Amino acid sequence: MQLARIALSSAVAVTLSLLATACGGAEGDQGDGPVVIEMWSWNEERAMKPIVDKFNATHDDIQLKLVKQVDLPGAAANLRNAVASGEDVPCLVQSVGEVPALTSEGLLTDVTDALQPYLDDGLFNEAALSGAKVGDRYYGVPSGFNPNFMMINRAVYDKYGIEVPTTWDELIAAGEKLRPHGVYVMNLAGEDPSTLVNLVQQAGGSWYEIEGDAWRVDFLSEASRKAADIVQQLIDKDLVAHQTYLDRPALIKYFDSGRMVSLPTSTWQLTKYEIDFQHSTGDWQPIDLPQFSDAEEFVTPAHGGAELVPKGCQHVKEAVEVSVWKATNKEAINATLDPKTGAYAWPGAVPDPSPWVDSAVPERLFGERRDEARNVIMKAVEAGRDPWVVGPNYTGVFAELQDQWAKAVKGEITMVELLERMQDFTVKDLRSKNIDVVGS
Numbered sequence: 078m079q080l081a082r083i084a085l086s087s088a089v090a091v092t093l094s095l096l097a098t099a100c101g102g103a104e105g106d107q108g109d110g111p112v113v114i115e116m117w118s119w120n121e122e123r124a125m126k127p128i129v130d131k132f133n134a135t136h137d138d139i140q141l142k143l144v145k146q147v148d149l150p151g152a153a154a155n156l157r158n159a160v161a162s163g164e165d166v167p168c169l170v171q172s173v174g175e176v177p178a179l180t181s182e183g184l185l186t187d188v189t190d191a192l193q194p195y196l197d198d199g200l201f202n203e204a205a206l207s208g209a210k211v212g213d214r215y216y217g218v219p220s221g222f223n224p225n226f227m228m229i230n231r232a233v234y235d236k237y238g239i240e241v242p243t244t245w246d247e248l249i250a251a252g253e254k255l256r257p258h259g260v261y262v263m264n265l266a267g268e269d270p271s272t273l274v275n276l277v278q279q280a281g282g283s284w285y286e287i288e289g290d291a292w293r294v295d296f297l298s299e300a301s302r303k304a305a306d307i308v309q310q311l312i313d314k315d316l317v318a319h320q321t322y323l324d325r326p327a328l329i330k331y332f333d334s335g336r337m338v339s340l341p342t343s344t345w346q347l348t349k350y351e352i353d354f355q356h357s358t359g360d361w362q363p364i365d366l367p368q369f370s371d372a373e374e375f376v377t378p379a380h381g382g383a384e385l386v387p388k389g390c391q392h393v394k395e396a397v398e399v400s401v402w403k404a405t406n407k408e409a410i411n412a413t414l415d416p417k418t419g420a421y422a423w424p425g426a427v428p429d430p431s432p433w434v435d436s437a438v439p440e441r442l443f444g445e446r447r448d449e450a451r452n453v454i455m456k457a458v459e460a461g462r463d464p465w466v467v468g469p470n471y472t473g474v475f476a477e478l479q480d481q482w483a484k485a486v487k488g489e490i491t492m493v494e495l496l497e498r499m500q501d502f503t504v505k506d507l508r509s510k511n512i513d514v515v516g517s
Contacts, residue, residue, distance in 0.1 A: 111140045112395045116169040117155070119146040124413070124422070128403060131412040139395050149173055156387060160184050166389035168396035172220065172382045174472060177211045179385065181469035185216040188386050191397040192218060200405045202428045204461035209383035212287055217383030218400035221425025223343035224457035225275065225366050225377040228350075230338040231446070232360035233260060241362070244370045245276075245307045248339065252316030261318040261337045263311065269322055270475075270482035273492070275341070276304030278378035278465050280369060284503070285468035291513035292468055296500040303369060305492035312486060319486060329353040341366065344423045344437040344454060351439035359444030363453040379461030381425060407432075431455060470506050477502050 118125050122145045129143045144167065146152035153173035159166045160183070179185050192215050195201070205219040234241065234251070237258055242248040252262030265272055277284070282300025286293040295301070311317045318337045320328050331337060333354045342350075351358060366377050384400045386393060403409045404426040410433060413422035420437055424430045438450040468474065481495045490498070507514050 111136075111138050112392050113140050113142055114169060114392060114396050114399050115142045115144055115167040116171075116399070117144050117146050117152055117167045118171045119149050119152045119173075120171065124415075127412040127414075128409055131408055132399065132402060135408065139399060141399055146171075156184060156385075157182070160388050163389055166387050166391075168386060168390040168392055169400055170385040170387055172217070172385060175467040176209055176216050176383050176385075177467045177469050178472050180211050180216045184385075184388055186386050186388050186390055186393060187214050187216060188218065188393055188397050189213075189215045191394045192401070195397075195401045195405075199428065200401065201426050202458070202461070204379040204463045205381040205426045207463040207465065208381035208467075215383075217385045218397055218404060219426050220382045220384050220404055221423070221427070222379040222381035222461060222463070223345055223423055223425055224454050224461065225341065225343055225379070226453050226457045227364050227366050228340050228342050228347075228361045228443075229364055230335060230357060230360050231362035232357070233335050233338045241364055242339075242367050243365065244372075245367045246370045248367050249307070249310050249314070249316065251339075252311065253314060255338065256314070256316055259336065262316050263339045263341075264318045264320050264332075264337050265308070265311065265486055266322045267319055267483045267486045268479055270478050272341070273304055273308055273482065275378045276307055277301050278380060278463070279366070279376055280304055281376070281462070281464050283464050283466045284499075285466040285471075287466065288515050291515045292507060293516050294468070294500060294503050294507070294514060296496040296503065301496055302493070305496055307369075308485075309492045312488065312492075333357050335360075347437060347442060347450075348418045348420055348439050351442040354442070358441050361443055362446045363438075363443055363450040365453055365456060375456070375460045376462050377457045377460045378465075379463045380465040381463065430458060468503070468507070469512060470503070470510060473506060474499070474503050 116129070122143065125143055129141045132141045146155060152170065156170055156173060173179070176185065196206075201219050202221065205221045208222070209215050209217045209219040229241065231241075233255075237255060237260075239251050239254050240247070242251050248262060255262055277300055280300035280303045282298050282304070284294060284296050284301070286295070318331070320331050320337070322328060332340065332350075333356050335357060365375070368375060384404070386396050386400075390396055410421055410424045415421070418439070421433045423437060424433055434451050434454050437454065438447055440447065443450055478499060481490070481498050484490045485492050485495045504514050
């Protein structure tokens with residue numbers, strides 16, 4: 078494993094090669110009873126308990142113990158404390174961050190050997206794998222991704238005789254036609270740079286790349302500039318609203334008003350929109366995510382996550398078995414059924430989620446166009462690509478990106494200036510942590 082200096086943290090001088098050997102997770106002595114795997118989750122307990130109960134009812138040699146965490150920050154703090162002390166370390170933890178950054182802190186164990194048989198069996202969607210890896214090694218079990226598509230307020234589009242956009246250039250053109258009527262084509266919140274991040278991924282780009290024993294950083298690639306150009310046009314032409322996500326009631330009221338008409342979205346948001354919308358239910362249409370005009374194939378960004386296996390887990394093989402079952406087994410997915418909505422938790426790790434697609438689409442949101450959602454969602458799944466590599470300092474980098482994004486959305490700097498500033502910041506930050514950077 079050639080990552081001796083790549084993920085070196087300023088707080089803990091630990092190399093990934095040492096991590097892999099030191100954190101293997103020896104099998105503990107369970108006597109004659111089943112191996113007990115402790116799992117930490119910050120989801121609502123009522124959402125997780127049916128999965129735990131189903132696993133325990135169908136397995137004799139392993140039992141799953143759910144420990145509810147208050148929230149994500151609390152789970153992250155407790156994980157760091159447990160690993161540091163080496164006591165009461167859980168074997169599975171719902172994701173509290175990107176795998177490379179957590180690995181660089183020495184918090185995770187290498188599960189590649191235990192996971193490989195399941196990978197060989199083709200249990201996972203290929204696009205779901207990258208989020209669980211550092212280089213070629215896995216430090217968690219892939220938990221999957223949510224398909225990316227768009228929903229538009231078709232009633233407003235039709236009112237002003239505007240065609241459904243299939244490319245980002247067409248969406249900009251639609252925005253120019255809508256703007257004289259007091260309608261914005263999209264929303265860009267000042268605290269949320271995800272639009273830029275997703276566009277970079279859709280263009281096939283990444284801001285980090287592993288090169289030998291070092292990191293290469295490139296915020297100024299062709300893919301990044303293409304993404305920046307789309308966002309810059311939306312801002313310069315005053316085609317986007319800037320409603321914050323921090324006030325959800327006000328945000329939903331605005332989305333529901335017909336004054337903003339195009340929403341990049343995914344399956345997990347649809348039921349929430351149907352519940353919250355008071356006026357525009359039935360006016361929306363699911364459509365394919367717009368593409369770059371020069372795209373050679375239809376692509377949706379599909380960066381996934383992982384269920385974590387912490388350093389100090391005493392039952393790595395069993396922990397991986399449990400996590401794979403939860404992510405890919407039909408009984409596990411069926412156990413996530415929400416009786417109130419009739420929807421299942423999205424099975425983003427499996428190659429074919431088609432048995433659960435219809436349940437993800439609410440009855441009234443899309444009105445007579447509800448049946449269109451299935452093909453849109455499955456096309457998004459099949460087109461999912463994950464070129465995104467996350468660096469070991471991405472948590473701090475993302476915070477800086479949010480600051481620069483807020484300035485760019487206000488027009489204080491351009492998107493290219495944002496990329497230039499992020500390039501400089503990221504390289505300096507890596508070097509300040511004694512992490513090797515090449516070509517910058």
